[in-house]
Amino acid sequence: AQSVAQPEDQVNVAEGNPLTVKCTYSVSGNPYLFWYVQYPNRGLQFLLKYITGDNLVKGSYGFEAEFNKSQTSFHLKKPSALVSDSALYFCAVIALGGFKTIFGAGTRLFVKA
């Protein structure tokens, strides 16, 4: 069965510091991996995805994520956090040949000024 794990309920970072939001997955076959962000009182927004190709993918708002097949991870990163990055972040996966998107539990990111 497909699953996504986000081991941290919350991540606290000081503004200007690098941030990492962790995600690991379990699927049969090759995964399609995604990160979405949910700001308060707003819908989820697509940040970035890995389908194939370069393991390091760049997305919106300066975020990037690295696909690591051996560790089955897809951690979200940003070199310098902004207060405005504070939001709820969801990792998601679709198994190759599948159709449904499976979401992780979400990680709340707090960036302190």
Place this chain on the structure above:
Amino acid sequence: GAVVSQHPSWVICKSGTSVKIECRSLDFQATTMFWYRQFPKQSLMLMATSNEGSKATYEQGVEKDKFLINHASLTLSTLTVTSAHPEDSSFYICSAGGSGGTYEQYFGPGTRLTVT
């Protein structure tokens, strides 16, 4: 980017009544839309996959007679919560699948349903 709207953004209804939530793709055609339910501080739970012109596919444990889904056009899907009860109070979110095999989804802003 693709825009998905939902209406209403919030609704309060009395127990036993029905509520309809609309989900529209504003600038693209969506043959498939998804309906999710999100509980406080929890992830999205897929309720059903809505396919234009055919019956929706419901996830295990979701009552199809209670949560009626209609996808009558390529830009509109509706979710009707019938005979609502307080335990149906939740945040309902729709999304439309990306076109051209891109796989990412575009989400509506959500509808907060409160049943009193």
